[in-house]
Amino acid sequence: MGYYLLDNPNPHGPHYYETRRKPLRVVVIHITASVEDQDMRGGDESAEQTARYAATTERQVSWHAGADSDSWLPLLPASYTAWHVHGYNSLSWGLEISKRDVSWSDEPPAWVEATLTNAADACRPIVEKYGIPLRRLTRAQVDAGMSGFVYHSDLDPGRRFDPGDDFPIRRFFELMEEGDMPSAKEIAVECRKEIMGHPYPVWIKPNDDSHDELPLWQIIQQARAYAVLNHKRGTALQHALQQHDAGELDADELIEKFREVLADEVLDVDVTVKGEQA
Numbered sequence: 116m117g118y119y120l121l122d123n124p125n126p127h128g129p130h131y132y133e134t135r136r137k138p139l140r141v142v143v144i145h146i147t148a149s150v151e152d153q154d155m156r157g158g159d160e161s162a163e164q165t166a167r168y169a170a171t172t173e174r175q176v177s178w179h180a181g182a183d184s185d186s187w188l189p190l191l192p193a194s195y196t197a198w199h200v201h202g203y204n205s206l207s208w209g210l211e212i213s214k215r216d217v218s219w220s221d222e223p224p225a226w227v228e229a230t231l232t233n234a235a236d237a238c239r240p241i242v243e244k245y246g247i248p249l250r251r252l253t254r255a256q257v258d259a260g261m262s263g264f265v266y267h268s269d270l271d272p273g274r275r276f277d278p279g280d281d282f283p284i285r286r287f288f289e290l291m292e293e294g295d296m297p298s299a300k301e302i303a304v305e306c307r308k309e310i311m312g313h314p315y316p317v318w319i320k321p322n323d324d325s326h327d328e329l330p331l332w333q334i335i336q337q338a339r340a341y342a343v344l345n346h347k348r349g350t351a352l353q354h355a356l357q358q359h360d361a362g363e364l365d366a367d368e369l370i371e372k373f374r375e376v377l378a379d380e381v382l383d384v385d386v387t388v389k390g391e392q393a
């Protein structure tokens with residue numbers, strides 16, 4: 116993999132160190148507060164433009180990766196110390212998301228989803244290689260030696276406000292966990308967990324102890340069991356099954372739909388069994 120700042124050395128630089136004084140254990144989330152491209156038409160060059168800035172500016176700044184709505188771009192290897200946060204560079208990895216302001220909730224949802232997806236793709240290899248937990252830390256927790264994600268604003272309060280108080284970090288973490296499309300096997304494990312974790316008795320008898328070999332028909336059967344519960348998530352699963360029965364979704368699309376439903380926290384509400392009051 117090429118790294119932008121190594122391939123395009125800054126004539127005023129380098130604005131980074133080629134080593135680390137401390138082990139990498141924290142990801143710092145930033146926004147660039149410069150160019151962004153939210154129209155979702157054509158290419159989005161904002162991460163590339165910001166990388167060019169890092170490769171030409173006299174300011175002593177750098178970061179490890181940049182993400183925009185159609186791509187992400189590695190700037191420096193994780194083993195290098197980038198200069199993106201005051202006082203915490205030696206233990207952190209810096210992510211810069213191409214976004215102009217610190218308010219997320221009023222942005223186009225498709226743009227947010229696309230941008231978070233690329234940001235998650237940028238971080239996933241680091242998370243996996245360095246075993247960084249998907250959780251947000253406070254500055255005190257970073258100081259106490261914990262590992263996770265932290266906002267720039269948390270590490271430099273009063274001076275920095277990025278990525279923004281309403282940065283959708285839960286969705287960001289979900290996307291990082293999802294990665295490539297899950298296999299039917301992974302869906303099966305998730306369905307099983309959902310149903311078995313239910314506080315009421317469930318009448319689907321587990322096949323055996325092996326979650327790994329749960330066949331597709333059994334996933335569907337379990338989803339049906341879930342669907343008869345008086346639960347928004349069940350209703351959504353039921354709807355997907357009806358679409359499947361009507362030939363509108365094939366098996367792969369059904370599985371994909373199940374996964375969406377099971378991952379949707381909006382639907383994650385208290386459960387009551389039909390005909391009973393909790």
Ligand SMILES: [Zn+2]
Binds near residue numbers: 144146199
């Ligand atoms: Zn920042």
